[in-house]
Amino acid sequence: MEGKDWSYHHGCLREPDRRTWYAILALLATCLFLLATAIGLGVRYGQVSQQLQRESQNHVAQSSLLAQRLGTLEESLSVSQKLLREAERDLRLTRRALEESWRDANRTQRQLGDQVRQADRNLTHLKQEKEQVERALGEATSCQQMGCCPHGWELFRWKCLWVSPPSERKSWRKSKEDCQARSSQLLILKPWSARELWDGVIARDEEPNKYWIGLQITWSAKKKGWVYTWVDDTPYEGVESSQWIRKERHIRTFVRRQPALSNHFLVERGHCRS
Numbered sequence: 001m002e003g004k005d006w007s008y009h010h011g012c013l014r015e016p017d018r019r020t021w022y023a024i025l026a027l028l029a030t031c032l033f034l035l036a037t038a039i040g041l042g043v044r045y046g047q048v049s050q051q052l053q054r055e056s057q058n059h060v061a062q063s064s065l066l067a068q069r070l071g072t073l074e075e076s077l078s079v080s081q082k083l084l085r086e087a088e089r090d091l092r093l094t095r096r097a098l099e100e101s102w103r104d105a106n107r108t109q110r111q112l113g114d115q116v117r118q119a120d121r122n123l124t125h126l127k128q129e130k131e132q133v134e135r136a137l138g139e140a141t142s143c144q145q146m147g148c149c150p151h152g153w154e155l156f157r158w159k160c161l162w163v164s165p166p167s168e169r170k171s172w173r174k175s176k177e178d179c180q181a182r183s184s185q186l187l188i189l190k191p192w193s194a195r196e197l198w199d200g201v202i203a204r205d206e207e208p209n210k211y212w213i214g215l216q217i218t219w220s221a222k223k224k225g226w227v228y229t230w231v232d233d234t235p236y237e238g239v240e241s242s243q244w245i246r247k248e249r250h251i252r253t254f255v256r257r258q259p260a261l262s263n264h265f266l267v268e269r270g271h272c273r274s
Contacts, residue, residue, distance in 0.1 A: 137158060149269075153269065159187075159269065160269040161266060161267065161268055161269075162182075162184070162267040163264065163266055163267075164211075164265050164266075164267070166264070169263055170262055170263075170265065171261060171262055172212050172216070172265075175263075176231065178267075179214075179265070179267050182269075184269045185214055185231050185232070185267070186212060186213055186214030186231050186265060186266065186267065186268070187213045187214055187266035187267065187268045188213070188214045188215075188230045188231065188232060188234075189213060189215070190234075210263040211263060211264045212265035212266065213265075214230050214232075214268075215228055215231075215236060216230075216231060
């Protein structure tokens with residue numbers, strides 16, 4: 001028999017049959033391997049798919065949680081920004097209030113300083129007046145005990161006063177010079193008022209007259225204006241006008257616009273002389 005023989009010979013497969021069988025077995029093994037591989041890959045795919053699903057679910061849950069946290073943080077941030085704006089507004093208001101309080105405190109401090117300085121000046125002035133009154137009181141007591149006013153002079157309170165006679169009229173400057181020649185000065189109305197002097201000394205004169213006193217008006221460069229001062233250079237601090245008039249009788253100051261005007265004059269001698 002020529003060619004390949006597919007029959008059995010003595011109970012065995014011939015060579016072509018054996019090769020076919022081997023091929024079938026190899027194919028079957030390959031199929032089994034591929035089936036096992038496919039099953040393994042399917043199982044692995046299922047595992048990976050489940051894992052990915054779980055990871056996806058976890059990711060979704062975490063994303064939701066993070067979104068909630070982000071929303072909470074954004075809400076907290078909004079509240080914090082609102083509180084910050086309110087705090088900044090309160091801070092500006094507080095700063096303005098503090099600045100205003102600081103200005104008020106400085107203004108009050110300056111006012112208190114001015115008041116303290118004024119009080120010190122007033123105290124010094126009062127001490128000086130007290131000393132003057134004490135000296136004048138001592139001189140008045142001595143003068144009253146000794147009767148030391150010169151002839152023609154009149155004791156009023158603690159000063160010796162001299163009233164120029166009706167025939168003697170002079171300008172304010174001439175009257176001042178006449179007083180200086182008598183070792184005296186034009187009358188200074190301290191601490192009396194013009195009315196007290198009038199009622200106590202001049203009212204007995206029946207003739208209407210005008211009388212110079214030691215009050216003058218001078219230019220003050222410091223105050224840049226005209227001010228009243230006494231002839232002893234102390235400032236005039238009274239509230240009466242420069243002229244005190246009663247029934248055509250006058251107690252007058254120096255008249256700047258009429259320096260040559262002539263009147264009677266009142267003289268004082270502050271120190272008792274025997």
